[in-house]
Amino acid sequence: MPTAIDTRARGVAAMAAGQVPYDSLTDAEVMLRVGAQDDTAAYEYLVQKFHRPIIAFMYRMTRNQATAEELAQETFLRVYRSRQSYAAEAKFSTWLYRIATNLAVNYARDHKTEATPGKVVSLDEPDEETGTTLDVADPTMNVEQHLLRQERLAAIKKHVLALPEKQRAAVLMHKYQGMNYSEIASVLKLSESATKSLLFRAYEALRERLKEFV
Amino acid sequence: MITCKNVRENLMDALAEEQTSPEVLAHLRQCGTCSAELDGLRKTMSLLDEWEVPEPSPYFLTRVKAHAREAQQKAPVHAGPLAWFRRPVLAATFAAVLAAGGVVLRLSVFQTEAPATPQTGTAVADIEQLDKNADVLVNTDLIDELSGAPSDDVAEP
């Protein structure tokens, strides 16, 4: 586990080598360099750091990996295009998720029919929307357990996707992006208590609809 | 006297193991309904762990970097009124082009990436559609719009 002193020491060494030690700066400081100095290495550092969580967020918002990557790419492009208007008032990640959530919600609104709660989800096939088989057969599982797991996964996806957009975004940020109530609140521009009640309603709905699996 | 309703309103704190008031904790210990609810929420949340995501495409980073380089070569789209004074070379270019082209510059900056007739209904077309709305802050307002929307309520199946 690197300590703050290690990080600082690495920073000094990197400075001496003529590189900028981005990991000793806050993400907001790195982003400010992108805007003020058009530092592309700083931008690439941020993309490298956040691309996996943003693609994952977009994938769970849209359930389609190709779309998720396109929307993630658009998110980072907007970050770049807005590099000079970024003000460090908000945490960088808050700003990034706000851009991402807007794009995802916009996309979801234009594709309402695909998100119909009653949509039939195939239980037997691999997730055709991703083009990959996520559910690698676990050798310790028998056929029945494997099918049950597929069914459970399909139900999870279906019911998360059926949540209203803002609830869905909140659940994804809370559950999978490791964000706390106050971070989610700033992304969604809600009070912390409104965020908690939004999440409570979302999890209540999921609990009710997924009860046969818990 | 704390009611089940008060406790339900505080279950998200209890889930996050944030400072949950002693009254709520005491209620949870003796009320079967509320503790079953908390337990159900916990189990629902851990059920969601099963949903994993695919690996990103190996070309994702390359594509994003290429797009950024392309964007960098163009004039800065989001320069504020004073921003270009920090960037003397671009400022000079910008001023020259402005003098020569006037409004044309503005149009070209905003339209460079959108093909003339994007197909509607595809993800790419949607993104291009969004692109036309060049200012990211315009779209940020969607979140404001969502804040009081009826979609806050759980849609019943």
Ligand SMILES: [Zn+2]
């Ligand atoms: Zn109770």
